[in-house]
Amino acid sequence: MLIRPPADILPSEITSQALFLQRRRLLQSLGAGAALAGLGQDLWAAPEGRPTLGPLSASPYSSQEKTTPLASVTSYNNFYEFGSAKEDPARQAPGRLKTHPWSVAVEGEVKHPRVYDIDSLLKLAPLEERIYRLRCVEGWSMVIPWVGFPLAELIRRVEPTGNAKYVEFVTLADPAQMPGVRSPLLEWPYVEGLRLDEARHPLTLLAVGLYGEVLPAQNGAPIRLVVPWKYGFKSAKSIVRIRFVAEQPRTTWVKAGPSEYGFYSNVNPAVDHPRWSQATERRIGEFRKRPTLPFNGYAEQVADLYRGMDLRRFF
């Protein structure tokens, strides 16, 4: 417990600044799109080496709150494919997760099913910075400046048919890259889902970056969902398939514990998790807990989606 693990990086392995700058210039000379296409694994891994995304437009949906430091956002993660401890994803994911090439199959009840490669997704719509609150079902929260575009932009392009009522998100489950997938305790691949109107809501984001740079592996690179009014586990990471379906998807956590996790999982201080209260949360970096807000503070934008629904039943 008291024995410190050896440093992950030997001094000899750290890229010298000269070499780093040389690589940077090379990347710049290749141009942004081509640079992303030619990215080496190490650049995605090194925190200071992640390419920046831009130009980014600001969003009226952004929160004005103080953002959680990058170091916390990238070191305190739930990404069970890489282990169940909060530090595991930051330790395991950057060296292992190969985010390029990457493709996302968009299929099911749509007029134009298509397999998108990550480069075309990055160019699909103008990238925006969206500063969102993230509330984890475990009772902690962060404020994260995501980079991405509304999922609605993608949905518009593939044109769901009249049968499409829900959207299912399937994420990567590759035991070669993800040690946690060998654990039988959750059903892999991780599956999440939204109702079609939730998926189309302007707040629902497909994120490809944070803090102006491409997504770190441990945060769900290269592309993930962000649904800020729902508990964090709804925001599936490292997505490989988006399916439009008629029936409500059977999502991973609902299968694992139907009494503890519901399909909707909207942030709701009035409905406790069976094992703890959801009335308050600890904002990472703060000492005192703060009250949790209905729909994580996005009630004005999203409460209409659930009009007439008993949110205790549909938790």
Next chain:
Amino acid sequence: MNTTPHPPPLNPLRLVLLLLSLLPAAYYAWGLAADTLGANPIEALSRGLGIWTLNFLLLTLCITPLRKLSGWHWLLRLRRQLGLTAFAYGVLHFLAYVWLDQFWDLDAIARDILKRPFITLGFAAFVLLWPLALTSNQRAIRHLGGKRWQELHRMVYAIAILGVAHYLWLVKRVALLDPILYAIALAVLLGWRIQARLRLAGPWPVRSAPPVVQPVVFMPKRPQGKLPLPPGH
């Protein structure tokens, strides 16, 4: 050297043990001050103090089997100190919950204890630790008499079961490995005692006379039924 019952001499071994026991506390105190406990230091502190309570409880339970197996009777002199250290970490763990998690909101704490089984179990273990800690001295042993004192202190088995169940029930099922290891360690320690009891009762009772074997009551109170697991898990 060991003929005077009290005050117990603070021999070098116990002093070393005391210093070692302080290391986890020092690690967390330093970690809080230097901000090296990660993004959620309060959670790390709370969890760490809970884990060390269990560690010292299990170490306490190791003494008797170790002593019997090795014949090192001096180990017994460490048992009380280990038990009191477990108690001290339990108090710190409880304080971290009451203060840093609930900020002395007594209503919320009472609701938590009544409503959430894993907190109920942890709280029960915490309450049961007190009579043991308060009677961990020579005067209490003399006052109660060795036999009654020993019976009282068998409650440590119940406390350890409650503590491990508290841990098992807290975590999500993907993180069950660690609490399961604790449960296995506890099962080995308690299993050894049951086996020792059975051996003591004789390999086979004499058939002519009714056996004068006391019923094996290794703990006064069991948590109801089998080890509880999270609902739906």
